[in-house]
Amino acid sequence: GQQLNQSPQSMFIQEGEDVSMNCTSSSIFNTWLWYKQEPGEGPVLLIALYKAGELTSNGRLTAQFGITRKDSFLNISASIPSDVGIYFCAGLSVGTYKYIFGTGTRLKVLA
Amino acid sequence: NAGVTQTPKFQVLKTGQSMTLQCAQDMNHEYMSWYRQDPGMGLRLIHYSVGAGITDQGEVPNGYNVSRSTTEDFPLRLLSAAPSQTSVYFCASSYRTPSSSYNSPLHFGNGTRLTVT
Numbered sequence: 001g002q003q004l005n006q007s008p009q010s011m012f013i014q015e016g017e018d019v020s021m022n023c024t025s026s027s028i029f030n031t032w033l034w035y036k037q038e039p040g041e042g043p044v045l046l047i048a049l050y051k052a053g054e055l056t057s058n059g060r061l062t063a064q065f066g067i068t069r070k071d072s073f074l075n076i077s078a079s080i081p082s083d084v085g086i087y088f089c090a091g092l093s094v095g096t097y098k099y100i101f102g103t104g105t106r107l108k109v110l111a
Numbered sequence: 112n113a114g115v116t117q118t119p120k121f122q123v124l125k126t127g128q129s130m131t132l133q134c135a136q137d138m139n140h141e142y143m144s145w146y147r148q149d150p151g152m153g154l155r156l157i158h159y160s161v162g163a164g165i166t167d168q169g170e171v172p173n174g175y176n177v178s179r180s181t182t183e184d185f186p187l188r189l190l191s192a193a194p195s196q197t198s199v200y201f202c203a204s205s206y207r208t209p210s211s212s213y214n215s216p217l218h219f220g221n222g223t224r225l226t227v228t
Binding site: 006099 | 152222
């Protein structure tokens, strides 16, 4: 089935560093979502994007909806230990009801 | 406001057994869906529903049945469990406006961890 290409698969960074991850798709999307998942829990929404070129922030997190509508990125600035988790992108194709998820970026922050 | 509630949290089945994973939401969301999460595979869509009485298949529907008799509930049935169905299962819901293509972000439950031996 269709899946998004999300990279990197994992990241080990020092506390205070900035983080960047991205997702690309062969299909055009009209919605991009970014989620964080912690152990034993369901994914929790971080940022939702609805328009090509849109740049949205949520605290130290910033995400952008790519101009081509086939990609999106998430940046985390000044990482802290509680940023640890798995980050997922998800996209919604035009005219469908199905959100497709990326394979996730596992983030570890070293204090 | 409980959001999306999944039961049970953990389940162990033997090959060939059947069971139903329960999902309920109290947000009056029209759209409900089931995903499975496997290591390195992300979240894969099993089945979804855009309203009571309407269901459709996702990417990996084989071995699973669903029904939607009420807005609140969307159970997932495994008719004859197989080891390949060992996974973490998530239910998610969202609001969808009837007059537009806008689909609000998915709200997830905390998952059911299923092991089939």
